[in-house]
Amino acid sequence: xxxxxxxxxxxxxxxxxxxxxxxxxxxxxxxxxxxxxxxxxxxxxxxxxxxxxxxxxxxxxxxxxxxxxxxxxxxxxxxxxxxxxxxxxxxxxxxxxxxxxxxxxxxxxxxxxxxxxxxxxxxxxxxxxxxxxxxxxxxxxxxxxxxxxxxxxxxxxxxxxxxxx
Numbered sequence: 539x540x541x542x543x544x545x546x547x548x549x550x551x552x553x554x555x556x557x558x559x560x561x562x563x564x565x566x567x568x569x570x571x572x573x574x575x576x577x578x579x580x581x582x583x584x585x586x587x588x589x590x591x592x593x594x595x596x597x598x599x600x601x602x603x604x605x606x607x608x609x610x611x612x613x614x615x616x617x618x619x620x621x622x623x624x625x626x627x628x629x630x631x632x633x634x635x636x637x638x639x640x641x642x643x644x645x646x647x648x649x650x651x652x653x654x655x656x657x658x659x660x661x662x663x664x665x666x667x668x669x670x671x672x673x674x675x676x677x678x679x680x681x682x683x684x685x686x687x688x689x690x691x692x693x694x695x696x697x698x699x700x701x702x703x
Contacts, residue, residue: 545579546582547586548586551581551582552578555577555578595702596700597700598701600700600701604701608654615661622660631678633676633679635676636674636675638673638687641691642670642702643703644702647701648666652666659678662675664676
């Protein structure tokens with residue numbers, strides 16, 4: 539088992555890099571698969587000294603569910619933002635800064651949450667507190683900031699806690 543961890547210090551990263559390479563070349567062939575796999579092995583191996591604490595994924599299969607939820611939310615947010623920009627007068631918009639208290643503790647989980655919020659149109663992660671206890675989020679239109687905060691915690695943070703903690 540130690541030999542496998544030495545060859546593949548970050549097996550999920552190896553898989554992710556291989557799949558990313560196949561998507562980038564936009565063509566399925568044995569050569570592309572082998573080269574992508576080599577990149578997936580070499581890059582984590584070379585960068586291993588910079589990853590002293592390997593992230594612990596408690597339930598890695600929940601990642602697929604999380605990705606589907608985020609993709610669905612991105613599509614919905616695009617439609618909502620388009621409606622706001624095209625049809626809502628500036629005077630009726632309620633942009634807001636929202637502080638989201640975090641129950642997440644691991645830096646990888648906090649980074650995933652901040653990235654998710656930024657990728658979703660209409661919201662932007664602006665800052666994380668020094669101790670990592672809160673995230674500052676800007677919303678394009680948030681008449682009820684508490685509802686936005688609760689939705690972020692319920693929809694994203696809860697799922698990330700299942701994955702990472």
